[in-house]
Amino acid sequence: MSENKSENQLKNLEKVKDAALSCVHCGQCRVANWPIQNFYYVCPVYKSQVSPQFDPYFARGKNIILKGLLWGDLKLSREITELFSQCSLCGACEEFCHNAMNENFDFPTHRWTSMVEVFEALRADLVEAGFALDSxxxxxxxxxxxxxxxxxxxxxxxxxxxxxxxxxxxxxxxxxxxxxxxxxxxxxxxxxxxxxxxxxxxxxxxxxxxxxxxxxxxxxxxxxxxxxxxxxxxxxxxxxxxxxxxxxxxxxxxxxxxxxxxxxxxxxxxxxxxxxxxxxxxxxxxxQEKEISLKNLEIRTTYHDPCHIGRHMGMYEIPREVLAQISDPIEMQTNREGAMCCGAGGGLRKGNAELSLDLAKNRVKEAMETGVENLVSTCPFCYRNLSDALEELNSEMKMIDLVQLIYDSLNRK
Ligand code: SF4
Ligand code: SF4
CATH class of the missing domain: 1.20.1050 (Glutathione S-transferase Yfyf (Class Pi); Chain A, domain 2)
Structure with a gap:
């Protein structure tokens, strides 16, 4: 019996192991070529120049490590903590994994199992084994x-x-x-x-x-x-x-x-x-119930989906519907299920500030490509990281939370 198993060090991972074991190492979670909508990166960490850009920096490599742990070939360690903490838990990998999305593949144990849940389970085992990041x-x-x-x-x-x-x-x-x-x-x-x-x-x-x-x-x-x-x-x-x-x-x-x-x-x-x-x-x-209409502020905006209400909770259209009443919104190349993460979440900003900011810079560059003046989101965490990136890039684009625009719209004469 492996050392991990004999000490029951993988008790959280064991509960969701089928998801990790069913990975077929195709690499779809690195760059998207399906659904066909131009070539673009899926994993924001893999895209970042701050990461070494090889397998453990996106889900395929992480799943290989998980298999190594589950099969007893690897042991929990500080190095594994460091690798798995270089992930914002954005969930883009699970959206693009064919196991998770394609109904023609029949891996029922994996189809609806969240990659984020698996990575969080490993993090829990690492913390319990004493390998938490100091930060x-x-x-x-x-x-x-x-x-x-x-x-x-x-x-x-x-x-x-x-x-x-x-x-x-x-x-x-x-x-x-x-x-x-x-x-x-x-x-x-x-x-x-x-x-x-x-x-x-x-x-x-x-x-x-x-x-x-x-x-x-x-x-x-x-x-x-x-x-x-x-x-x-x-x-x-x-x-x-x-x-x-x-x-x-x-x-x-x-x-x-x-x-x-x-x-x-x-x-x-x-x-x-x-x-x-x-x-x-x-x-x-x-x-809607009170029949209060929002006035258009006649500004151009682009909406950044926070991972925690987008991919994690499936709320994509409500903020867009509100924003469309207030402004003239233009979508970024990646949006909704495929939206690039701002890099703040999953403990990434706290654990690896440089990588986190680089993710935010990549998202801001994408927003700047739309040519609009206002970057809008619905999360204080996204607001902070994207604001820092705008400053780093000397961008004139303005970061605004949607609640501010709603307030301005309600006050528009
Ligand atoms: S959760 Fe996001 S950052 Fe982490 S491996 Fe998946 S796509 Fe990459
Ligand atoms: S897309 Fe899914 S099956 Fe393919 S490498 Fe990524 S996690 Fe594994």
Missing amino acids: HSSMNKALTEKLNPYDRDNKEKSKWTDQIDFKVKDASKKPIDLLYYVGCTAALTPNIQNIAIYTSKILHKLGIDFGILGEHEICCGSVALRTGDRKAFETISEKNVELLKRLGIKTIITSCAGCYRTLKKDYNKKLDGIEIFHTVEFLQTYL
């Missing part, structure tokens, strides 16, 4: 101790409210049905607090009764789950579930793609009874 360990320690991954005093989470001229209800003190769950990045990052400010201004303008948790808001735990620290995720998610249920929250909206995916999908029914929406999704329905 990820310190982030997850802060997460459980300070309730945010930025190692900041959680009291700072309500500071952005100083910049608005109305009082937002404190959902920890007053009974409230609708909670605006701000998320750590929008609450604590100065130039991204605009997302929280515009979200609350829209709700206030529309007369929607809502509250926030401010210093009592607990991180959703997404970063812990993505980087393999399942203990930290369990700790934080249990605290969140207890708080949200105790407060009697009925609906949660969030302007963060990562929080949205985590609360709605990864909490796995623990928040049953509470409806969860991305802000844009919530507003689209609300505006």
